[in-house]
Amino acid sequence: MTLLRLEGVSVRFGERAVVDEVDLEVAEHEIVCVLGPSGSGKSTLLRVVAGLQPVSAGRVLLGGADQAGVPVHRRGVGLMFQDHQLFPHRDVGGNVAFGLRMRGGGRGSYGAQVAELLELVGLPGAQGRAVASLSGGEQQRVALARALAPSPRLLMLDEPLGQLDRGLRERLVVELRGLFSRLGTTVLAVTHDQGEAFALAGRVVVMRDGRIAQAGTPLEVWQRPASEFVARFLGFENVVPATVSGGAAVTAWGKVPVPAGSPEGERSLLIRPAGVVLAAAGLGCEVLSRTFRGTHVALLLRPEAGPPLEAECTLAGAPAVGDRVAVTFAPSEVVVLPPA
Numbered sequence: 001m002t003l004l005r006l007e008g009v010s011v012r013f014g015e016r017a018v019v020d021e022v023d024l025e026v027a028e029h030e031i032v033c034v035l036g037p038s039g040s041g042k043s044t045l046l047r048v049v050a051g052l053q054p055v056s057a058g059r060v061l062l063g064g065a066d067q068a069g070v071p072v073h074r075r076g077v078g079l080m081f082q083d084h085q086l087f088p089h090r091d092v093g094g095n096v097a098f099g100l101r102m103r104g105g106g107r108g109s110y111g112a113q114v115a116e117l118l119e120l121v122g123l124p125g126a127q128g129r130a131v132a133s134l135s136g137g138e139q140q141r142v143a144l145a146r147a148l149a150p151s152p153r154l155l156m157l158d159e160p161l162g163q164l165d166r167g168l169r170e171r172l173v174v175e176l177r178g179l180f181s182r183l184g185t186t187v188l189a190v191t192h193d194q195g196e197a198f199a200l201a202g203r204v205v206v207m208r209d210g211r212i213a214q215a216g217t218p219l220e221v222w223q224r225p226a227s228e229f230v231a232r233f234l235g236f237e238n239v240v241p242a243t244v245s246g247g248a249a250v251t252a253w254g255k256v257p258v259p260a261g262s263p264e265g266e267r268s269l270l271i272r273p274a275g276v277v278l279a280a281a282g283l284g285c286e287v288l289s290r291t292f293r294g295t296h297v298a299l300l301l302r303p304e305a306g307p308p309l310e311a312e313c314t315l316a317g318a319p320a321v322g323d324r325v326a327v328t329f330a331p332s333e334v335v336v337l338p339p340a
């Protein structure tokens with residue numbers, strides 16, 4: 001069932017549409033992650049859903065009910081922001097109990113529920129600790145416990161792991177995903193970090209200049225970016241203009257085979273690094289750099305024609321910087337995009 005529905009939502013500041021006619025649905029128990037560069041309108045979209053930002057046009061529906069005129073505290077949504085906004089003068093238990101009081105309206109201490117929530121986020125027994133004594137990751141968990149406390153029907157996260165270091169982020173994101181799926185929480189999250197979005201979300205929504213550039217499962221978006229913008233945002237650099245016909249594309253790198261059924265004509269072409277394959281003969285290249293990535297080696301190549309190419313190879317087969325190599329292209333890793 002659809003929990004959240006945005007219909008033609010726009011937010012204008014003066015002449016500028018920061019959110020531009022956005023349609024979006026989030027089903028119950030779904031985790032949707034809005035992804036996009038800085039300034040693309042992600043936070044504004046969250047603020048609209050929370051009721052913190054009025055719309056210039058369009059409707060926000062929660063559980064089928066139009067939220068026009070419904071104040072923040074009556075929407076039943078939970079919010080967790082990047083800077084966690086914990087109360088520094090309250091201990092951990094006090095912060096989590098605040099979340100519970102938001103729901104209950106009472107002044108109780110909610111000891112049992114606080115203990116249960118802290119258990120849930122992996123901080124059992126931390127009730128009495130001072131907020132200032134917690135690490136960044138621990139503060140994040142407390143903020144999450146507080147946001148989950150009133151059992152919001154929709155939990156919204158704005159750059160939830162933004163300030164944490166990469167290792168901690170990667171661990172927490174996996175934990176969060178497990179936790180949300182156990183609790184059946186519906187989540188709308190915003191991040192500019194594609195790794196985080198792909199690890200957390202069941203569906204990602206890529207935004208550009210206030211509009212949705214692409215929406216789909218992480219796999220769909222990764223395998224079939226809808227445009228050069230999305231491809232580059234995902235970190236793919238091998239994108240060139242191409243003329244496609246008869247199963248091949250003519251590019252600055254020469255002729256590149258494309259998947260069967262690809263659109264023809266003047267296009268852009270993406271070759272994922274895994275599709276640039278070292279071979280005995282092919283496009284001649286010089287190796288500019290090689291970077292060990294754990295499961296493979298990333299190569300930056302200077303071809304004899306065309307812009308630099310990113311490639312991937314196994315550690316055992318990796319050439320050295322300065323080596324001359326030849327590459328061919330694997331059509332399974334090639335995507336024909338609309339023209340730039």
Ligand SMILES: Nc1ncnc2c1ncn2[C@@H]1O[C@H](COP(=O)(O)OP(=O)(O)OP(=O)(O)O)[C@@H](O)[C@H]1O
Nearest residue numbers: 013018036037038039040041042043044045191192
């Ligand atoms: N109250 C406001 N008045 C005028 N402009 C605003 C206001 N709030 C946001 N903006 C502008 O709207 C644009 C989108 O902002 P928003 O914070 O939604 O983007 P974002 O995608 O979340 O970016 P970031 O990742 O940097 O947080 C920005 O250019 C911002 O400067």
